[in-house]
Amino acid sequence: MNLEHLLSKEDLQIRDTIREFTKKEIIPRTKELESDYSLVEEVHQKLVDMGVQSDGYPAEYGGGGHSSMTTLGIICEELAKGDAGISYSVGINAGIILEPAVLVKNKAVMDRFIPLFCKGKLAYACIAMTDEVAGADTENPLLQGRGIRTTARLEGDEYVINGSKAWPGHAGLAEVYLTVCTTDPNAGNEGVALIYVPKDTPGLTFGEPEKKMLFKTAINAAVYYDNVRVPKEFRLAGPGVDNNVYRFATAAPRWHSTSIALGTLERAFEIVLDYTGNRMGGFKPVRQHSIVAGMLADMAVGIEMMRAGFYNLSYMLDHLDVYGPPWSDQFISKTAALGVYASDITVEMVNKGAELLGSMAISEEFPYEKYLRDAKELQLWLGGQQINRYRVARGYYDLKNWS
């Protein structure tokens, strides 16, 4: 599908540059990257040198001043063709975590943290959302903030945070932790507080990196808060606004997740197309059999539909003056709908592609098994597909809230 009309000349150039980078620096080395994190950091540093990390941050802090979801989306899509974990990390570090502070113009947070990402050095950010005990309750919109267990208590000029988070990306590495808390679980949405916590704050500690079968190039670990004190200015905004942004903060990663899904399925399709063009069966290339053509066509349909939805949503996010605040039920429903579709179709189609590779699909000597593994994550995070479907439904009818 030709969507070039939605992309600027600069975006097309960036796409070509990142595509080449992925082909050269990531695709030939996926195995090594999965087993040695220092190599992953080298890749990240090269991307930092190319301006990927700083480009979206405001120019007054040393960033490129080119905040655009379309641009970041293209970058994450292209990187995901090589490695989902690298794409995940780049999206987080390149702006998603500090964007809320820019949106509400929280100067204390911007002054303290944005320069760290614009110095030409790799710097990590983290969103600490999923509570260890509450799991998906933290992200469940029907619970209206009552599922959050990490607490923030105002004492003088500081918030005191207690609780624990499971699986946040970059835990232990990040300079800043956007922490989802509640000032009072009984206050529901009004109690939701988003607080930026600096890395070296006393009482902030981390678990060991999780051992996992997928996204091996990204570090995930628990975050613990034991009377962690931060200046009250590091709270995003206050009651109401924090909840609106949190609603969006639980929806926006689905846009990021879709960019990863798209890159993953595109690369899987390339591999399958190539293999079935060379592998002979019934005295002709496998892909010349009509039953196989139908399966390849299904993979292509998934890519085309996902790409159309993704570029459309990126365009909407870049034009909030036209489409309204991104935390309306309708906006969140659209974001979640794309996320649900993208995750399900990617898992289904990457599995379908595997059938066409026979035993090579699961061989560690062949480049496909990684995409089979990584794709599954897309259905598991951000509250899982069940909570995401609640978000979709709420855009269409009054699916009952907590009452």
Ligand SMILES: Cc1cc2nc3c(=O)[nH]c(=O)nc-3n(C[C@H](O)[C@H](O)[C@H](O)COP(=O)(O)OP(=O)(O)OC[C@H]3O[C@@H](n4cnc5c(N)ncnc54)[C@H](O)[C@@H]3O)c2cc1C
């Ligand atoms: C690679 C990776 C990266 C991650 N990155 C981050 C990150 O950067 N930051 C962060 O905060 N977290 C992160 N997570 C955590 C992730 O978002 C959570 O794992 C996810 O939200 C689900 O929580 P859980 O695993 O505790 O599932 P559970 O809460 O145990 O849920 C299990 C299942 O029950 C379903 N379920 C739960 N409640 C309901 C209900 N009320 N109605 C219907 N179904 C329900 C869920 O949908 C799910 O299918 C990451 C996880 C992984 C694996």
